[in-house]
Amino acid sequence: MPHAMTHPFYALHSHGMVRVAAATPQASVGDCTANAQATIALATQAHARGVDLVVFPELNLTSYAIDDLHLQTAQQQATLAAIDAVAQASATLDPALLVGAALPRNGRLYNCALAVHRGRVLGVVPKTYLPNYREYYEKRWFASGAGLAGMAIRIGDADVPFGTDLIFAADDLPGFVVHAEICEDYWSPTPPSTTGALAGALICCNLSASNIVIGKARERMMLAAAQSARGICAYVYSAAGIGESTTDLAWDGQGFVHELGELLAESRRFCREAELVVADIDVERIVQERTRVGTFNDAVMHAGHPETRFRRIGFTHAAPTRDIGVERSIRRFPFVPNTPEKRDADCFEAFNIQVEGLAKRVTAAGAKRLVIGVSGGLDSTHALIVAVKAMDRLARPRTNILGFTMPGFATGADTKANAWALMRALGITGQEIDIRPAATHMLQDLGHPFANGQPAYDITFENVQAGLRTDYLFRLANQREGLVVGTGDLSELALGWCTYGVGDQMSHYGVNAGVPKTLIQFLIRWCIRTDQYDITTDTILDAILATEISPELVPADADGAIQSTQSKVGPYALNDFFAHYVIRHGLAPSKIAFLAWHAWGDVDAGGWPEDVPDADRVAYDLPTIRHWLERFLHRFFATSQFKRSAMPNGPKVSAGGALSPRGDWRAPSDGNSATWLDELRRNVP
Numbered sequence: 001m002p003h004a005m006t007h008p009f010y011a012l013h014s015h016g017m018v019r020v021a022a023a024t025p026q027a028s029v030g031d032c033t034a035n036a037q038a039t040i041a042l043a044t045q046a047h048a049r050g051v052d053l054v055v056f057p058e059l060n061l062t063s064y065a066i067d068d069l070h071l072q073t074a075q076q077q078a079t080l081a082a083i084d085a086v087a088q089a090s091a092t093l094d095p096a097l098l099v100g101a102a103l104p105r106n107g108r109l110y111n112c113a114l115a116v117h118r119g120r121v122l123g124v125v126p127k128t129y130l131p132n133y134r135e136y137y138e139k140r141w142f143a144s145g146a147g148l149a150g151m152a153i154r155i156g157d158a159d160v161p162f163g164t165d166l167i168f169a170a171d172d173l174p175g176f177v178v179h180a181e182i183c184e185d186y187w188s189p190t191p192p193s194t195t196g197a198l199a200g201a202l203i204c205c206n207l208s209a210s211n212i213v214i215g216k217a218r219e220r221m222m223l224a225a226a227q228s229a230r231g232i233c234a235y236v237y238s239a240a241g242i243g244e245s246t247t248d249l250a251w252d253g254q255g256f257v258h259e260l261g262e263l264l265a266e267s268r269r270f271c272r273e274a275e276l277v278v279a280d281i282d283v284e285r286i287v288q289e290r291t292r293v294g295t296f297n298d299a300v301m302h303a304g305h306p307e308t309r310f311r312r313i314g315f316t317h318a319a320p321t322r323d324i325g326v327e328r329s330i331r332r333f334p335f336v337p338n339t340p341e342k343r344d345a346d347c348f349e350a351f352n353i354q355v356e357g358l359a360k361r362v363t364a365a366g367a368k369r370l371v372i373g374v375s376g377g378l379d380s381t382h383a384l385i386v387a388v389k390a391m392d393r394l395a396r397p398r399t400n401i402l403g404f405t406m407p408g409f410a411t412g413a414d415t416k417a418n419a420w421a422l423m424r425a426l427g428i429t430g431q432e433i434d435i436r437p438a439a440t441h442m443l444q445d446l447g448h449p450f451a452n453g454q455p456a457y458d459i460t461f462e463n464v465q466a467g468l469r470t471d472y473l474f475r476l477a478n479q480r481e482g483l484v485v486g487t488g489d490l491s492e493l494a495l496g497w498c499t500y501g502v503g504d505q506m507s508h509y510g511v512n513a514g515v516p517k518t519l520i521q522f523l524i525r526w527c528i529r530t531d532q533y534d535i536t537t538d539t540i541l542d543a544i545l546a547t548e549i550s551p552e553l554v555p556a557d558a559d560g561a562i563q564s565t566q567s568k569v570g571p572y573a574l575n576d577f578f579a580h581y582v583i584r585h586g587l588a589p590s591k592i593a594f595l596a597w598h599a600w601g602d603v604d605a606g607g608w609p610e611d612v613p614d615a616d617r618v619a620y621d622l623p624t625i626r627h628w629l630e631r632f633l634h635r636f637f638a639t640s641q642f643k644r645s646a647m648p649n650g651p652k653v654s655a656g657g658a659l660s661p662r663g664d665w666r667a668p669s670d671g672n673s674a675t676w677l678d679e680l681r682r683n684v685p
Contacts, residue, residue: 007685010323014683015591016284018176019327020053020203020236021046021095022255024267024275027057027243030066032078036085038274039099043086045276047093050324052176052317054095054276055205055255057240058127058183059111061086061101064209065245070102070109070141079103083114083121084156091119094319096168098180100207105153105162108143113180113207115168115313122168123161123313124153127182128192135211135249138184149309164192165310167201170317175283177201177312183208186223197231198299199306202283204233209240211249217269220254229261232290234281242272257281260289264328280328288586329606330599332573334580335519335656338607347526350519350653351386354511357651359390361509362483369482371473374403374423374430375552376415379512381422381544382520383487385527385537386511388426401428402482406435406472408465410552412562418544425537435468442468455555462553466499470506477508486510486648491517493647493659494579495569495632496640505643513650514658516579517572521545525611546613569635570628574600574620578632583657583665589633589676590683596625626684630677637673645669 008014023046025038039056046054058064061082062075069075079101090097096117103112103124110126126145130138145164153162170176179196186193186206193204204227210220220237228235234257241253255267257279265279290296300306329338337343362370370387374380387401405419423430440451442464449456470484477484486507492498493513498505512520524545528538549572554563566572574596581592599606603619620628644659644667652658659665 005323008321009590009594009683009685011321012280012324012326013173013319013321015594016175016282016287017280017326017328018053018173018203018283019049019051019278019280019324020234020257021049021051021055021279022236022238022257022267022277023054023056024238024241024253024255024271024277025056025060026272026274027060027063027240027251029243029245030063030069030075032061032063032075032082033085035061035063036082039086039097040089042274042276043090043093043095043097046095046278049276049278049327050319051095051276051278052173052319053098053178053203053205053236055098055236055238056100056207057238058207058209059100059102060207060240061099063244064240065247065249067137068141076102076104076109080155087116087119087121090116093118094317096122096170096178096315096317098178098205098207100182100209102142103153103155109141110145111138111142111182113182113205115166115178115180117315118318121155121158121160122315123166124155125164125166125180125182126162127185128164129184129188131184131187136184150311161311161313163311166313167196167199167310168313168315169200171314173317173319175202175287176317177203179204181206183210186227191227193227193233193235194231195303195306196310197233198303199310200312202233202286203281204228204231204235206235206237208237209244209251210254212252212254212269217252217254221256221263224256224258225261225263228258232260232293232296233286234259234283241275242270260286278327280326282328284587284591285585326598330595332577332599332606333518333522333609334577335516335654336522336609338609340610343522343609344526344530347523350515351389351523351526353651353653354386354515355389355393358386358485358509358511359394361649362390362394365483365508367481367483368400369480370401370485371477371480371482372401372403372485373469373473373487374405374419376405376417376419376422376544377547377552378517378520378524378544378549379489379492380419380487381541382515382524383485383511384422384426384428385524385533385541387485388428389532398427399429402476402480403428403430404433404473404476405430406433406469408435408439408469408553410555410563412550412552415547415552418540418547421540422537422544425534425540433472435465435472438468439464457554462551463499463503465553466503466551470499470503484508486650487512489513489515489517489520490659491572491576491579493644494583494640495575495635496643497565497569498643500643501646505647507648510648510650513647513660514653516576516654516656517549518576519654522609522611529611570631571620573616574625574628575632578629579636580656582636583659584655588683589629589680593622593625593629593680593684596620596629597622600625622685626680630680633676633680634673637671637676641667641671642669
């Protein structure tokens with residue numbers, strides 16, 4: 001391994017992540033020795049893959065479907081021997097193990113989850129809810145653990161904590177805090193994992209021997225997704241697989257990992273080989289989410305602060321800090337799902353949020369017309385097609401949309417032609433106002449060197465043009481009983497890439513304010529793909545998508561190269577990635593850099609949404625990511641908040657966040673970026 005790769009930055013444990021696995025061993029019918037060997041084999045595999053926690057199925061050491069054999073002394077003694085074998089084998093392995101076994105205590109037999117780590121049993125959690133309906137007869141053999149707290153059980157030569165009041169926490173890996181429940185427990189109306197999460201567990205686990213019937217796999221997924229979302233936690237589930245008795249039932253070996261309602265990984269089902277489903281859980285993300293959701297902490301209070309009733313069993317994990325890669329899908333475009341069906345569903349929702357938001361504002365304001373500046377660029381194009389759809393739904397003529405193209409000193413022939421073509425294709429009222437005379441007059445009044453023929457293309461030169469365009473739009477709206485539709489997007493608000501007050505930062509209603517640049521591209525493609533408009537419009541939209549993103553405020557250089565936004569502020573794909581994790585999750589810059597490096601470092605790794613053009617499928621190395629992240633942090637935290645604090649109304653669109661001070665984001669306009677830049681420079685090589 002190169003010396004540079006030994007830097008703590010490259011280790012997932014440095015970034016609040018814990019690697020977990022749902023294990024599906026090949027079971028046997030009551031052969032505890034074979035079950036122990038199968039468990040040790042998968043634990044050894046997990047060790048080699050850098051796993052921190054392995055969750056096994058319910059009663060995986062004892063066997064589940066053995067009926068009255070559970071009550072046989074020989075079976076119970078064999079189970080204890082299997083536990084001892086697994087514990088001894090774990091002494092040289094890194095992962096903590098959650099294994100299932102039936103244990104006698106005080107004249108009762110309990111269906112238990114045992115936490116095993118580095119040679120010892122940390123604690124034993126008995127199952128609370130015992131199914132005794134349809135094909136289940138667990139109350140025939142087992143006692144419920146309900147109400148058992150503060151107790152111990154003798155295993156070998158040690159008294160081990162026993163009860164439903166246990167969570168297991170590594171003292172050297174923050175966030176590695178585990179709760180265990182068993183199968184039926186999370187089918188109940190009040191799953192024990194709910195209380196475990198309220199007591200502080202971040203990783204809730206289910207050891208299950210759920211048999212399979214048609215549709216049950218979907219039900220398990222639904223329950224785990226709901227529990228991880230509602231409990232603001234991760235949920236690791238492992239069900240019994242091939243090898244259990246099929247006298248009356250069958251088994252599919254389903255295993256999966258959810259985090260905050262999202263599926264991270266799932267097993268193959270009906271597999272005849274042992275399987276280990278591995279995923280990296282972002283426990284820092286979970287902690288951040290809990291701090292943001294006040295209802296979670298209200299629930300803690302209403303439940304009587306469960307942490308005061310739970311025993312936190314500590315252990316030293318001592319996993320080595322090294323680069324072991326990432327076992328987690330990290331979307332390059334966090335505002336856009338990778339799968340076509342989810343992408344199209346999200347685009348449908350986003351587009352209609354914008355349309356209905358604008359339609360409501362039109363009717364509430366009593367506006368007769370919509371006024372919009374149409375440049376032929378991405379943002380104004382999308383705002384225009386949203387406006388057209390809004391007027392269609394209000395049964396108003398499209399000619400009541402007044403589109404103005406306002407060429408300046410650097411307006412390109414292609415973008416101007418696209419603007420006119422789009423307005424004509426959509427059937428709106430189009431007009432052109434050349435702002436160059438007014439801009440020249442203003443520059444002369446300012447004594448600007450450009451007015452004397454000098455090529456001085458400073459911020460004043462740019463903002464005179466941007467400001468005049470907005471000024472014209474507002475006066476046109478006054479004159480023609482209209483409402484100015486804003487075109488600026490979420491990405492520009494994050495970067496402060498807009499002219500304040502008298503420029504494109506201002507409008508009567510900002511339909512794009514909750515939509516990042518990358519999502520706008522997908523939304524326009526969705527409009528084409530789903531025939532929202534006619535074929536002529538679709539052709540023009542395609543041409544606009546292929547156009548370089550530029551403010552077109554500075555004339556082309558001697559080589560004919562036009563002003564490029566992304567060369568100035570960085571690739572929007574990266575900026576939107578950074579914005580998502582800053583706005584939505586509040587992650588440290590080094591963590592964001594780590595995620596971006598794994599998402600964007602290799603063009604062939606991970607999935608791409610299918611309609612990303614080949615030319616846009618690029619990779620960014622860590623120095624490039626670090627460079628643009630540094631720029632982003634400075635712009636976001638130090639120079640742009642005053643624009644966001646005074647932004648117009650506009651709908652929140654994505655769960656990834658919005659920047660309105662009346663909605664999703666509140667921050668001081670006179671803040672600075674020192675804290676974030678210092679963290680980045682200290683922790684990213």
